[in-house]
Amino acid sequence: MSTSNSSTILSSTFYRTGYEEFHHWISIPFCLLYLVGIMGNCTILHIVQTDPRLHEPMYYFLPMLSLTDMGMSLPTMITLFRVLWSISKEIQFSICVVQMFFIHTFSFTESSVLLAMTLDRYVAICHPLRYATILTPKLITKIGIAALLRSAITMIPLLAPLDFFPFCHSHILSHSYCLHQNMICLACADTNFNVIYGLVLVTVLWSMDLLGILVSYVFIILSVLRIASHEGRLKALNTCVSHICVVLILYVPMIGLSIIHHFAKYSSPLIHSFMAHI
Template sequence: MAISNYSSTSSSTFYLTGIPGYEEFHHWISIPFCLLYLVGITGNCSILHIVRTDPRLHEPMYYFLAMLSLTDMGMSLPPIVSLFRVLWSISREIQFNVCVVQMFLIHTFSFTESSVLLAMALDRYVAICHPLRYATILTPKLIAKIGVAALLRSSILIIPLLARLAFFPFCGSHVLSHSYCLHQDMIRLACADTRFNVIYGLVVITMLWGMDSLGILVSYVFILYSVLRIASREGRLKALNTCASHICAVLILYVPMIGLSIVHRFAKNSSPLIHIFMAHIYLMIPPVLNPIIYSVKTKPIRQGILHLIFPHKVSSSVM
């Protein structure tokens, strides 16, 4: 029976999918997922704690790094409950309203992370191209405004996309192809004209990811121009080394994000395992790898991590 009005749609039940064909191994599959989530949450919480408690890290670069950790967790935490409910065979059901909230959080924080990476590129541009004005340009007040603007921009633009879902009839299958809710997956089940969602989704992606990636690219063009003017080879390498972590973070977010969008839009007939694999990489890899990369490449963060793990040894070595 078709579901065609707001009240019935909002009370609809959808069914999540685990790993098709491997249902008997779901409990075992949940172990690496659990480890990845623990590593990601521990790493990002550690960075937040270090930046908050170490006065030496109260600088623009580390404030933006703290924002990156917050968006990483905001993007990866919403699907945890539904993922493990499916893998542990507790329940595959999810209500429409819960699904929409989950989609809102996942998509909002993924777009916000893109904006934070743009802000971090601008931070590197100011630090390398205008080092004497670094502290006066990137004040704590401006950094807070950038963070709020990034979150508001992403959340406001995603609301019309999700609000339309409440008026779609879902008269066929209610089985989603992932262990959590994604907008691309939901509109596939609607028996209605979804052209607005498809076109508006492409516009939002172009506006947010496109503008952010263009801004990052332009920032690095100016950075490279300034670095090449540095006389000493050591100076050039030192300047570029401060950008290495950020470049890795950009690739870690954008490559899976673009891959997932391509798979959903242009490879609909491919194996469901490819869709599921790409979706989990998109949500789980950035929160896991970003803290590791910044811990390895950034000396103050590395020292802070070591101090958390070996407080007495690090304290005695400093003394």
């Protein structure tokens, strides 16, 4: 009976890890980076709201990007600093699931917003005369809601089965926060559905978004090449540079972390932790 009770208690508590030997050194730059990120996003939200000149379609996507970025990073930040500052390494299962929901939902939502921003650049460059009539505030609002619902609804079948999995072996997470890829590796049950569904979800959603971004940029480049003046071509391309950088910053670490979890399960824990922090 005592063994059973102990198992039940342990199954609801997990322990996060990270760079324990470097916690005091990396906590300061991590803290500064998060503060800069939050202040930057809050500044974007404030400026777009208060400046009437920015009440245009292309600027409505920036608050969406800021909100999804904070929605993905704030749940991570809270538990990350509890580990870095040696406050507590424990996390309850229910909190872990909520954290996973926010992280994965908003990462997919951010991908969708980046696709919407690509379509915005496509319409602005390829169909400038119809830009204001196509991308109305009402349509942009619908795009934002659809992106959030698509990501949130697809997360439910992935996270709901976790409540029925027994975690009878290790309860030590390989990151400072909870990820679905990490959690299912600790379950003592048949996790084939979660593994396959998670892989299909990442492949389908990100592939659709990436394909849409690539196709849009093909049409953008073809349209730019038809511009007669060299200055005009540079001006058109310059409006896309920052967006391309954001796409790379989101996709490269996310895809890299997913690949490591699926195809390099037995690699060094340091690699998993390093990619997760990035």
